[in-house]
Amino acid sequence: MSEPVKGPASYFPSIERTYGRPIAEWKDLIRSAPATRHMELVAWLKTEHGLGHGHANALVAHTLAEDAGR
Template identity: 70%
Template sequence: MSEDKIKGPASYFPSIEKKYGRPISDWKELVRAAQPAKHMQLVAMLKEQHGMGHGHANAIVAHTLAEDN
């Protein structure tokens, strides 16, 4: 059994998928489609348009932007 735990924003992904019923790839696609925008603008978009909590929205945005840079 591996002792490697997922850390950082990705540690939220299982609970995000369970709570909101969509795969992380869908959420990342929404973030990418809303660019160019600043980090907090993207977080606000997920919260306001999709009812996502701040921590979950922030995790998706942070992970997506890190992948793209």
């Protein structure tokens, strides 16, 4: 039996349902954003794309960790 998804990725199904975009598209947006720091990216997703804080934070945390090889 597989382990349940934990951490930021546990938000992904809700993010896709709520905002209608696949996670890969959100990650591409984050990687091409004018900001580079975690909280700047969170604020950018909230103001420019209307995400809630928890969803924006989960996407940024997961994307930055993935890019750092963690």
